[in-house]
Amino acid sequence: MPYKKDNVFTKFIRKLRRHGYVSGTTLSSSVLYYDFGGGGLASTNSNDPNSLQHKDTREAKKPVEIYNEIISESPILDLTNLDEKIKIVYKRLQALEELGMHPTDENTALQYLRARKKFKEYSELKWAATNQDLINKLCAKYKVKQVTFNLYYKSVPNEGIDEIEKFAEIFKKIIRKEDITNMLHLIIDDGGEETKKDPILLAKSPFGNYFYILGAWDKEVEIVDKLVYNA
Numbered sequence: 001m002p003y004k005k006d007n008v009f010t011k012f013i014r015k016l017r018r019h020g021y022v023s024g025t026t027l028s029s030s031v032l033y034y035d036f037g038g039g040g041l042a043s044t045n046s047n048d049p050n051s052l053q054h055k056d057t058r059e060a061k062k063p064v065e066i067y068n069e070i071i072s073e074s075p076i077l078d079l080t081n082l083d084e085k086i087k088i089v090y091k092r093l094q095a096l097e098e099l100g101m102h103p104t105d106e107n108t109a110l111q112y113l114r115a116r117k118k119f120k121e122y123s124e125l126k127w128a129a130t131n132q133d134l135i136n137k138l139c140a141k142y143k144v145k146q147v148t149f150n151l152y153y154k155s156v157p158n159e160g161i162d163e164i165e166k167f168a169e170i171f172k173k174i175i176r177k178e179d180i181t182n183m184l185h186l187i188i189d190d191g192g193e194e195t196k197k198d199p200i201l202l203a204k205s206p207f208g209n210y211f212y213i214l215g216a217w218d219k220e221v222e223i224v225d226k227l228v229y230n231a
């Protein structure tokens with residue numbers, strides 16, 4: 001089903017295309033699926049006020065040079081008794097809500113379980129994947145940082161926008177969610193004012209607590225910045 005013309009995500013994609021850039025290097029895809037644990041957004045030395053007194057000894061690398069270090073083994077997705085598990089989690093969710101609580105973990109688990117009912121149907125999600133632990137280790141070893149897509153979307157090249165659209169078209173059939181921008185993350189160079197905009201593009205999986213790697217690029221957007229954003 002095509003996007004509606006007035007879709008929030010579609011408008012955002014048009015905005016990206018107007019201000020995007022074209023890179024010459026893209027990341028090859030792998031037919032892999034993953035399921036992991038892991039925490040939230042990675043923290044890096046540069047964002048930690050307690051680390052300001054220490055010298056940053058991390059190795060300087062372009063994200064495109066190190067993306068392979070966050071690719072891990074295939075997950076084991078539990079697709080058994082999904083309907084029964086959904087009933088159990090939903091009952092727990094209702095009970096917690098009646099107590100005035102906001103059970104985010106249960107809501108997330110319910111989303112994963114419902115999505116897994118469509119896992120075999122939507123096998124088009126064939127990107128390589130990673131987990132938060134590997135991302136954290138990458139950010140600790142190299143001068144890169146994980147950031148939210150909404151704040152750094154100018155770093156995404158046109159090739160990345162193409163991959164986002166491919167992912168979104170499948171994702172919205174699984175979750176039925178039009179705007180997926182909050183599901184996207186980037187790993188970019190962590191160079192302070194000299195930050196290079198050569199990102200690794202990540203998308204949260206609808207099936208579990210892990211990310212798909214939609215691509216990695218090796219071209220700065222200096223010209224676009226000068227002509228568009230600094231005008």
